[in-house]
Amino acid sequence: MTIPGLFVTGTDTGVGKTVVTAALCHILNRLGWSYGVMKPIETGWDGTTGDWPPDAGRLVEISGYTGDPEDVLPIFFEQPAAPLMAARWTGQTVDVDRLDRAWERQRRRHDFVLVEGAGGLAVPITEDLDMAGLARRWGLPLVVVARAALGTINHTVLTVAYARAKGIPVAGIVVNQFVPDPADPTRPDNAGMIEELTQVPVWAVLPHFRDPDAPAVGEALAASPGFRRWLTGLLQESRKG
Numbered sequence: 001m002t003i004p005g006l007f008v009t010g011t012d013t014g015v016g017k018t019v020v021t022a023a024l025c026h027i028l029n030r031l032g033w034s035y036g037v038m039k040p041i042e043t044g045w046d047g048t049t050g051d052w053p054p055d056a057g058r059l060v061e062i063s064g065y066t067g068d069p070e071d072v073l074p075i076f077f078e079q080p081a082a083p084l085m086a087a088r089w090t091g092q093t094v095d096v097d098r099l100d101r102a103w104e105r106q107r108r109r110h111d112f113v114l115v116e117g118a119g120g121l122a123v124p125i126t127e128d129l130d131m132a133g134l135a136r137r138w139g140l141p142l143v144v145v146a147r148a149a150l151g152t153i154n155h156t157v158l159t160v161a162y163a164r165a166k167g168i169p170v171a172g173i174v175v176n177q178f179v180p181d182p183a184d185p186t187r188p189d190n191a192g193m194i195e196e197l198t199q200v201p202v203w204a205v206l207p208h209f210r211d212p213d214a215p216a217v218g219e220a221l222a223a224s225p226g227f228r229r230w231l232t233g234l235l236q237e238s239r240k241g
């Protein structure tokens with residue numbers, strides 16, 4: 001495989017990274033790929049409720065992963081905060097070697113790994129590493145999930161500029177939760193403006209789903225021309241070896 005996977009980031013927390021990562025799992029399931037999933041650091045879970053926290057649990061459920069939880073979710077914190085903050089509050093530091101070891105095990109097992117970040121790209125993990133640094137460290141191109149509504153141009157352009165400043169390729173942008181609103185005339189044109197300003201393909205403009213389950217969102221993503229173009233390119237590259 002020409003790329004080892006995708007790092008799904010967003011312009012903010014709560015923009016739809018997990019929904020889009022689960023949709024990508026659905027598409028890879030349909031293609032019959034063997035792939036890995038990771039949520040390297042999840043915050044806001046204390047480890048006592050259920051087997052998995054919400055994000056890692058969702059990805060495990062859709063991908064059908066049954067192995068060691070450590071390889072999907074090496075690190076979690078109770079406080080719903082940036083990892084560096086959550087770690088400091090409990091007198092800890094994030095063990096980056098532990099993240100790397102989980103990543104290496106995933107890479108040994110799979111040609112392709114889907115990784116969901118926490119929050120946006122500049123969210124700190126340690127004093128020296130943020131989400132962008134993690135994607136770069138693991139050689140993963142980004143998918144940027146962005147809101148559909150007013151304010152998204154600025155957030156998305158800044159996210160792409162930050163990625164470029166750090167030398168990380170951005171494979172595509174997903175504009176999420178489009179709901180027409182007569183009070184917000186920007187919505188129908190935001191994706192085009194984002195593409196023009198960033199020169200990154202918008203893979204899809206996804207609607208707001210009553211139930212954003214992986215098959216529904218995955219089929220919508222799979223049917224979107226921007227995503228199909230990227231996938232066709234990836235499949236051609238993977239056939240070349």
Ligand SMILES: Nc1ncnc2c1ncn2[C@@H]1O[C@H](COP(=O)(O)OP(=O)(O)OP(=O)(O)O)[C@@H](O)[C@H]1O
Binds near residue numbers: 210
């Ligand atoms: N297209 C959509 N249609 C309907 N609901 C959506 C859609 N996308 C996301 N949501 C909902 O919005 C909320 C936030 O989405 P999600 O959990 O995927 O965000 P996130 O970026 O992964 O957040 P976090 O930063 O906590 O990881 C969830 O309740 C999710 O179900």
Ligand SMILES: C[C@H](N)[C@H](N)CCCCCC(=O)O
Binds near residue numbers: 013080082083118120
């Ligand atoms: C708790 C939340 N759902 C995410 N896991 C963490 C988001 C950190 C965002 C930090 C910030 O950008 O201010």
Ligand SMILES: [Mg+2]
Binds near residue numbers: 017018019055116
């Ligand atoms: Mg999430």
